[in-house]
Amino acid sequence: MIHIFAITLLAIGFYGVIFKQNIIKKVIGLGILANGANLLLIIIGYKYGGIPPIATQSNLAYFLTSAVDPLPQALVLTSIVIDVSVTAFALVLCYRIYKNFKTLDVRKISNLKG
Amino acid sequence: MLEKTTSKLLIIFIIIFGVNITLFGHLTPGGGFQGGAIVATGVALIFIVMGIKFLDERTLNIVKGLGGIGIGFLVFFGLIFRSQIVGSQKLFNLWSGDYILPLNIFCTIIVTSGLMLIIYAMVEKE
Amino acid sequence: MLAAYSIPLLICISFILPAIKNTKLIKTLAILSIFFSLCFVVYSSLEVFYSGTQVFAVSGWKAPFGIVMVLDKLSSTIATLILFLSLMIALFSLYLVKERVKEFYTLLVLGVAGSLGIVVTGDIFNMFVFTEIMNIATYALVGFTAKKDGLEAAFKYLIVGSISAILMLISIALLYSHLGTLNIADIIKRVDINDNVQKTIFSIFLLSFCVKIALFPFYVWKPDVISGSLEPVAAFFVGVVNATVIYVIIRTLYTILGIYYSTWLSVLAIMMMVVTAFLALLQDNIKRILAYGSMSQLGYIFLAFSSGLAFQGLYHLVNNAVIEVLLFLSIGTMLLHKNKMEKISMYGFLLGALSLTGIPPLNAFFSKFFIITGLLEKKLFFSAIISGLISIITLLYYMKIYFKFKQGEKRIYWPIIILIIVVLLLSFYPVLVELFKDVEINLLARSEYVAEVLKP
Numbered sequence: 001m002i003h004i005f006a007i008t009l010l011a012i013g014f015y016g017v018i019f020k021q022n023i024i025k026k027v028i029g030l031g032i033l034a035n036g037a038n039l040l041l042i043i044i045g046y047k048y049g050g051i052p053p054i055a056t057q058s059n060l061a062y063f064l065t066s067a068v069d070p071l072p073q074a075l076v077l078t079s080i081v082i083d084v085s086v087t088a089f090a091l092v093l094c095y096r097i098y099k100n101f102k103t104l105d106v107r108k109i110s111n112l113k114g
Numbered sequence: 115m116l117e118k119t120t121s122k123l124l125i126i127f128i129i130i131f132g133v134n135i136t137l138f139g140h141l142t143p144g145g146g147f148q149g150g151a152i153v154a155t156g157v158a159l160i161f162i163v164m165g166i167k168f169l170d171e172r173t174l175n176i177v178k179g180l181g182g183i184g185i186g187f188l189v190f191f192g193l194i195f196r197s198q199i200v201g202s203q204k205l206f207n208l209w210s211g212d213y214i215l216p217l218n219i220f221c222t223i224i225v226t227s228g229l230m231l232i233i234y235a236m237v238e239k240e
Numbered sequence: 241m242l243a244a245y246s247i248p249l250l251i252c253i254s255f256i257l258p259a260i261k262n263t264k265l266i267k268t269l270a271i272l273s274i275f276f277s278l279c280f281v282v283y284s285s286l287e288v289f290y291s292g293t294q295v296f297a298v299s300g301w302k303a304p305f306g307i308v309m310v311l312d313k314l315s316s317t318i319a320t321l322i323l324f325l326s327l328m329i330a331l332f333s334l335y336l337v338k339e340r341v342k343e344f345y346t347l348l349v350l351g352v353a354g355s356l357g358i359v360v361t362g363d364i365f366n367m368f369v370f371t372e373i374m375n376i377a378t379y380a381l382v383g384f385t386a387k388k389d390g391l392e393a394a395f396k397y398l399i400v401g402s403i404s405a406i407l408m409l410i411s412i413a414l415l416y417s418h419l420g421t422l423n424i425a426d427i428i429k430r431v432d433i434n435d436n437v438q439k440t441i442f443s444i445f446l447l448s449f450c451v452k453i454a455l456f457p458f459y460v461w462k463p464d465v466i467s468g469s470l471e472p473v474a475a476f477f478v479g480v481v482n483a484t485v486i487y488v489i490i491r492t493l494y495t496i497l498g499i500y501y502s503t504w505l506s507v508l509a510i511m512m513m514v515v516t517a518f519l520a521l522l523q524d525n526i527k528r529i530l531a532y533g534s535m536s537q538l539g540y541i542f543l544a545f546s547s548g549l550a551f552q553g554l555y556h557l558v559n560n561a562v563i564e565v566l567l568f569l570s571i572g573t574m575l576l577h578k579n580k581m582e583k584i585s586m587y588g589f590l591l592g593a594l595s596l597t598g599i600p601p602l603n604a605f606f607s608k609f610f611i612i613t614g615l616l617e618k619k620l621f622f623s624a625i626i627s628g629l630i631s632i633i634t635l636l637y638y639m640k641i642y643f644k645f646k647q648g649e650k651r652i653y654w655p656i657i658i659l660i661i662v663v664l665l666l667s668f669y670p671v672l673v674e675l676f677k678d679v680e681i682n683l684l685a686r687s688e689y690v691a692e693v694l695k696p
Binding site: 179 | 251252256
Binding site: 010037071 | 365369372376379380383386387388389391392393394395398399402403406409410412413414416417422463464467468
């Protein structure tokens with residue numbers, strides 16, 4: 001039931017990437033899409049009434065039974081790294097397209113056809 | 115003038131905070147990439163506020179290469195020098211968790227230099 | 241396992257390369273690293289064929305808890321294939337890439353590392369990470385020339401590649417939430433094929449890879465991307481990336497799910513074969529015709545795999561990858577000889593084109609023949625007739641390119657000569673049929689895969 005937030009973000013991201021005509025807006029949509037997927041990963045690991053999965057010397061007794069799952073959090077860290085690199089590359093590509101074509105409209109830069 | 119004085123103090127704190135997150139990566143949340151991103155924020159602050167390139171692109175590439183050589187050394191020769199690199203295995207200690215601490219340090223070096231290279235590539239030459 | 245050292249070798253070399261100023265040292269280091277990785281993988285493949293599946297637990301964490309690298313017969317075949325093809329591409333780009341050498345070789349070594357990682361790993365999130373590494377390297381390689389065609393091709397590929405990667409991440413997240421594990425052998429143990437939710441999750445996973453390889457309804461972006469990039473990059477795309485993605489699709493369908501016959505996939509494969517063959521006849525640009533041609537051959541491979549003909553499909557996959565790389569590299573000599581085709585490359589192109597249409601003693605004739613006889617044995621007459629008819633159209637559009645060539649002078653390019661020799665060697669079909677039947681038996685044995693990886 002709580003997954004509805006992640007699915008909303010994914011829907012907004014897909015709308016932005018597919019239907020918007022400005023290439024900067026497409027890159028923003030890509031960022032929202034990535035964030036939606038990361039949120040879905042974190043929501044999956046949640047446990048009702050759980051504690052953060054950090055083991056100190058005082059909570060070793062009840063740590064294993066009530067800690068939230070730490071594996072999806074490690075997956076999300078890797079995913080954030082990848083999204084940073086892709087967004088950085090996409091922005092530099094948009095800058096180069098602007099210098100070459102003098103426009104940011106994706107309909108005007110489609111020259112390869114057939 | 116105000117921002118130069120404030121940022122001199124702040125940059126030192128940011129870099130020390132980033133190194134703290136890296137070194138205790140196997141005990142508290144954090145680790146290689148997060149510490150590297152924070153140290154890169156500190157170095158980027160030097161670049162933006164004071165206008166000098168603290169480490170220029172050639173030095174950053176060499177630093178990244180040294181980080182790569184460090185990780186290569188750990189992968190290929192790590193099992194041979196195991197007793198020098200890995201500390202004791204006591205729980206909740208700084209030197210516990212074999213191979214995570216050296217890998218975190220090298221990962222921070224690589225990530226800092228990589229993110230600074232991205233920031234330098236986005237600045238337009240006047 | 242020695243092949244586990246090849247991925248760290250490639251990635252460390254790609255960190256060291258930007259710091260070097262001497263271009264000769266850069267080229268030597270890059271080509272030596274790919275060559276040593278090929279040697280390691282060939283040694284491990286011989287070990288696999290003599291003594292069974294090899295499993296390597298990274299950092300000593302055993303199978304369901306840590307990441308494992310699994311080399312069974314299919315993985316070692318495809319790993320050898322992609323490393324050999326990328327060595328040929330790296331050798332050919334010595335002639336072609338004269339400026340910004342440092343960036344090109346760094347990206348190429350990263351791309352090779354990513355594609356090798358996908359084939360060797362046994363953990364499904366590790367496959368996602370290596371897919372992204374290969375994607376980022378190819379985004380930058382496609383837009384390498386930074387002129388108008390390259391930039392537009394790079395942007396289109398960036399959008400399509402990112403959407404397919406996000407779909408893969410969503411399906412991995414839902415898979416972890418339902419099955420509780422990320423290890424491929426553990427997924428095989430826990431998967432239940434009649435459960436509707438799990439069918440949906442696996443179809444999203446397969447959808448992301450079908451978008452990436454440009455299967456039937458999602459094929460519009462690929463000819464634009466291939467015609468906008470340099471020829472070695474297009475060869476990397478059509479040879480290495482295709483082989484890797486087909487490996488993932490086969491691994492999901494045959495080993496994880498246990499599906500050998502799929503009507504929908506054969507319908508999509510036939511539509512792709514027919515539509516792209518007819519579209520290739522209408523084009524004028526040489527690289528676009530070659531791109532549509534490679535997509536038509538992909539239709540053959542998917543038709544074979546979705547009708548249960550595994551070793552025929554594998555033989556055609558290997559043949560197709562080698563011939564397509566030969567075709568694109570011989571087109572690349574046109575840039576070096578001022579729009580005239582060099583003499584030996586023209587004969588290489590003719591050999592590859594005739595082989596793909598199905599002229600008798602060449603290698604792709606045997607693989608197509610085995611596919612068509614296999615389809616006739618399974619009483620799928622419609623598919624067999626369509627496959628035969630498309631071969632004639634294949635001949636038409638390859639001849640359309642061939643008659644546009646002007647002959648230039650003669651110069652020896654070693655990668656093209658080695659590829660011609662390999663194409664001729666692959667025509668000795670009895671040895672190869674035995675080899676691929678061996679791989680097929682290993683591919684269909686799901687419980688042995690699980691037993692080997694999850695040994696206590």
